[in-house]
Amino acid sequence: MKFTKYLILVAVLATLGLSTPLSAQDASESGQTKLEQEILRMDSLLFTAFNNRDQETLGVLFSKDLEFYHDQGGLANYEQNMQATEQLFNRDYILHRELLPGTTEIHPIRDYGAVQIGRHEFCHEENGKMDCGTFKFIHIWKRLEDGKWELTRVISYDH
Known part of the structure; x- marks a missing residue:
């Protein structure tokens, strides 16, 4: 049940768009800070795009x-990552990433943005059945002058 509530929260946040501000009241009611809500929203947008093979987003x-x-x-730099992602998306199999609830830490980086540390599960189809693995990651998010966020550094480890 807790997982379902989390998914509903992420889905609602994802529909708010890239730069919709969240009120302090919204943050206090959910038990999350505004920063945590914003980064979880960005994580949701990023991996909704990944799961839907939306290279443009x-x-x-x-x-x-x-x-x-x-x-x-x-x-890998931006171009190399985009090429690798395109090759991955061109494979004819199921591909899915899910953030594992309760594993994410989000901390501010003064005058820059935030660091997100967590665990996620990636699944893909192999030999007719799903192959899933849980891995650790660190994301460095930069808040731009217009209030939008972009992902500047990714560390993916413990494979």
Whole structure:
């Protein structure tokens, strides 16, 4: 039941758009800070785009100076990451990412944005059945002058 409430909250936040401000009252009623709500909303937008293979939205959410560190794949910049994502999306199989509830920490970075630390599950179809793994990540989000957010650094590890 708790997971269902979380999914409903994420879905509602995702429909608010990229730059809709949240009131302090909304944050206090949910037990989350405004920053936590904003970053969870951005996480939802990012991985709704991923799960729907929406490369265009991903291209907007990723900073042009993106650095993506993967413990097995190494370092990729924006262009390399977008190419790898396109290749992944062109595969003919089910692909899904889900943030694991209760595993996310969000902390402000003064005069920059926020760091999001957590665990997520990725699933894909392999040999006719779903293959899922749980992994750790660190996302560095930058708040732009117009109030929108972009993802500038990704560290994906513990694969």
